[in-house]
Amino acid sequence: MISEKTIGRLTLYRRILNDLIREGSDSLRSHELAKLAGVSAAQVRRDLMVVGYEGSPKRGYESLKLLEGIRGTLDEPGGQKMAVIGVGNLGRALLAYFTGRRPGLAMAAAFDKDPARTGRVIHGCHCYHMDELERVIEEEDIRVAVLAVPAVAAQQVADKLVRCGISGILNFAPVPVQASQHVYLENIDLTMSLEKVAYFARDAKAAGITA
Amino acid sequence: MISEKTIGRLTLYRRILNDLIREGSDSLRSHELAKLAGVSAAQVRRDLMVVGYEGSPKRGYESLKLLEGIRGTLDEPGGQKMAVIGVGNLGRALLAYFTGRRPGLAMAAAFDKDPARTGRVIHGCHCYHMDELERVIEEEDIRVAVLAVPAVAAQQVADKLVRCGISGILNFAPVPVQASQHVYLENIDLTMSLEKVAYFARDAKAAGITA
DNA sequence: TAGATTGTTAATCGATTAACAATC
DNA sequence: TAGATTGTTAATCGATTAACAATC
Numbered sequence: 001m002i003s004e005k006t007i008g009r010l011t012l013y014r015r016i017l018n019d020l021i022r023e024g025s026d027s028l029r030s031h032e033l034a035k036l037a038g039v040s041a042a043q044v045r046r047d048l049m050v051v052g053y054e055g056s057p058k059r060g061y062e063s064l065k066l067l068e069g070i071r072g073t074l075d076e077p078g079g080q081k082m083a084v085i086g087v088g089n090l091g092r093a094l095l096a097y098f099t100g101r102r103p104g105l106a107m108a109a110a111f112d113k114d115p116a117r118t119g120r121v122i123h124g125c126h127c128y129h130m131d132e133l134e135r136v137i138e139e140e141d142i143r144v145a146v147l148a149v150p151a152v153a154a155q156q157v158a159d160k161l162v163r164c165g166i167s168g169i170l171n172f173a174p175v176p177v178q179a180s181q182h183v184y185l186e187n188i189d190l191t192m193s194l195e196k197v198a199y200f201a202r203d204a205k206a207a208g209i210t211a
Numbered sequence: 212m213i214s215e216k217t218i219g220r221l222t223l224y225r226r227i228l229n230d231l232i233r234e235g236s237d238s239l240r241s242h243e244l245a246k247l248a249g250v251s252a253a254q255v256r257r258d259l260m261v262v263g264y265e266g267s268p269k270r271g272y273e274s275l276k277l278l279e280g281i282r283g284t285l286d287e288p289g290g291q292k293m294a295v296i297g298v299g300n301l302g303r304a305l306l307a308y309f310t311g312r313r314p315g316l317a318m319a320a321a322f323d324k325d326p327a328r329t330g331r332v333i334h335g336c337h338c339y340h341m342d343e344l345e346r347v348i349e350e351e352d353i354r355v356a357v358l359a360v361p362a363v364a365a366q367q368v369a370d371k372l373v374r375c376g377i378s379g380i381l382n383f384a385p386v387p388v389q390a391s392q393h394v395y396l397e398n399i400d401l402t403m404s405l406e407k408v409a410y411f412a413r414d415a416k417a418a419g420i421t422a
Numbered sequence: 423t424a425g426a427t428t429g430t431t432a433a434t435c436g437a438t439t440a441a442c443a444a445t446c
Numbered sequence: 447t448a449g450a451t452t453g454t455t456a457a458t459c460g461a462t463t464a465a466c467a468a469t470c
Contacts, residue, residue, distance in 0.1 A: 093304030168412025184411035201379025
């Protein structure tokens, strides 16, 4: 079982690696990757131990083989499908943002309960009414959901998603949503993050004056 | 010095408390708040120790006084101003999302380098050209910036923001941006979060089959 | 009072980093 | 070889939780 943090960093290493390969790199050292990812070299080496490809003390890590190893660890071979639930301002932006960002993770559907928003294509993705949730998720074999509904509806919609067979939820509603143990759920609380920044900005400014 | 995590949870407690007060609650216990916030009661008690208001073993915490205490800890008395940098799909959505969400944290300006997007009002906020960044930040006394520019531009724009006197940055570009020690920077890597959910959704599904 | 809840300390837990023998 | 880098373990660090005397 690989930790959440390690998986997160692997996704970052992959992106960095893709850039390096595009620029012609054929090998790299742990400390180079560490610098670019903003972590320690020991962290990088520790993380890379899980991908099943070993570097060599002489040549470091071969870029292509390392990328292959990370892909083998992170990706579902046949690809995965996802959906966005709620196509208000944030939902539409996330739809656009996530569409085509990574091959192997396809945006297959969008849903909303407002009939004014359904029955049309938004950012290349068909928007269905919530009544069709179960049918479409089943037919399209969707496993991952991006939840962008208002806070009051979040828990209820999450429960419905779980009943429909979704096994991963990325929740943007500013309430901590609960789900069964067999469903992976990550909460991104934008308001919390903004308020944290506002608090520490104040603090940083004060520190700056004192220093 | 209060930890990042504690500050984050205090913002959550405040929101929950606001809801409870609206519903008529005048007092609450640590375990009630813990349940609603999805944390342990010990965690809540520990967090609340920093706000300078003590509960009593008999009556728990008085809702209004606790809210007052949290406000006193988190909020800058005169309020704070923020800006969004980059008004593409994501930037515009964040502009709409953060506008008016909390009194005391005002969206004062938006910026973009594309002249087609500047000189107009988006979601109630004037959009300036990047050339006006320094002047407007100074005039409006903006301290917090939400960074929603493409990855390639992120570090460069962040550096510019710091030079203009910004002391808190919420970065949405999918690269880890670096800033000086006197600037608080939080990275929200949406792609990383999505890929993590996709990975563990696969895992969760496998666990479900095995179980 | 008796009992529930508080503030607070000690124990636990998990993740990160430092260190080092093995290796090319 | 000599030296840099690897995989991996031990030490460190920080945050969370369990426990409990104090309290209303």
